[in-house]
Amino acid sequence: MQTMKTFLITGLASVAVACALAANTLDQAKIDQLTGLKGKFNEKEAVYKITFPRNDVKVLVDGWTMPPFMGLGTWAAFTPTKEGAMVMGDTVLFEDEVSAAMSVALDNGLNVTALHNHFFFDDPKVYFMHIEGEGTVDKLAGAVKKLYDKIKEIRATNAQPKDSFGAKPLPAKNSITAGPLNEIFGMQGESKDGMLKFTIGRPATMHGMKIDNQMGVNTWAAFAGSDDNAIVDGDFAVTEDELQAVLKELLKEKINIVAIHQHMTHEQPRMMFFHYWGRGQAKDLAQSIKGAFLVAGLQEISSPLP
Numbered sequence: 001m002q003t004m005k006t007f008l009i010t011g012l013a014s015v016a017v018a019c020a021l022a023a024n025t026l027d028q029a030k031i032d033q034l035t036g037l038k039g040k041f042n043e044k045e046a047v048y049k050i051t052f053p054r055n056d057v058k059v060l061v062d063g064w065t066m067p068p069f070m071g072l073g074t075w076a077a078f079t080p081t082k083e084g085a086m087v088m089g090d091t092v093l094f095e096d097e098v099s100a101a102m103s104v105a106l107d108n109g110l111n112v113t114a115l116h117n118h119f120f121f122d123d124p125k126v127y128f129m130h131i132e133g134e135g136t137v138d139k140l141a142g143a144v145k146k147l148y149d150k151i152k153e154i155r156a157t158n159a160q161p162k163d164s165f166g167a168k169p170l171p172a173k174n175s176i177t178a179g180p181l182n183e184i185f186g187m188q189g190e191s192k193d194g195m196l197k198f199t200i201g202r203p204a205t206m207h208g209m210k211i212d213n214q215m216g217v218n219t220w221a222a223f224a225g226s227d228d229n230a231i232v233d234g235d236f237a238v239t240e241d242e243l244q245a246v247l248k249e250l251l252k253e254k255i256n257i258v259a260i261h262q263h264m265t266h267e268q269p270r271m272m273f274f275h276y277w278g279r280g281q282a283k284d285l286a287q288s289i290k291g292a293f294l295v296a297g298l299q300e301i302s303s304p305l306p
Helices: 002-023 028-035 098-107 137-157 178-185 243-252 282-296
Strands: 040-042 047-053 073-081 084-094 111-116 126-135 190-192 195-201 204-206 209-211 218-226 229-239 256-261 271-280
Touching: 028 047, 028 137, 073 137, 084 098, 084 137, 098 111, 098 126, 098 137, 098 243, 098 256, 111 243, 126 137, 178 195, 178 282, 218 282, 229 243, 229 282, 243 256, 243 271, 243 282, 271 282
Parallel strands: none
Antiparallel strands: 040 047, 047 073, 073 084, 084 126, 111 126, 111 256, 190 195, 195 218, 204 209, 218 229, 229 271, 256 271
16 A cells, blocks of 8 residues: 555645746757857757757867867757756867856856767867756757857857967976975975976765775865976865865866866765866966865865875
């Protein structure tokens, strides 16, 4: 009897959700109007999807000219929710488009959930940025439009993707002064051959086992070059809830995000890792990274390397 009641309750709940979603249908014409693209509706999944090929740049993969059909398509899919709509998508980007495109997405209410590559030996390098958002159709479609427009703006200025950041060359010998950066981070960095690295661990569990700094759950920042002509690169370990705020903080400081992904499975809390790269004066770069540390709350839970 209890099983039958459970079945009926589950069935009624499913019907209620389906009815709610059916009542809140997508304005497909509005999506077309706002994005400037003609989408297709999948009735079975109640999804309206816009897509377009990145055929504006010739891409070679292992010397072979890659047709967009083989995986160079940008898309955004909309589905109705009780509050309005949800959008998910994948955006094909070249290296000189990533930071600007990500900033536009975040500034217009979209979440960036992954950034990675799909190929080896691709020329120019191709990256894929996944997005997600919830809200009204006007808000979501408008945000997607601004994202796509930013990409077109970059390619209109430079038809061929750039192959460097355009900064002046780094000195042949590294000579980062440790003292000012140690003071900024409030900890002793690890020095080697004129370079300096800071590492902060983050306690977590995986398969019931405690894991932390030495097992790879850490955020780090490494500095090279000279005090007035430096690079910083590193990796952030953040929870899913912290990811968007930390990305925004670094992009605001002109730090480039170069990858967003996971390093583990079944860890608690669920962790996201993203890699970054920045150029400038060492102290300025350190202040930018320190600001992101604070946004993530890392220094309150940190266990730095000795």
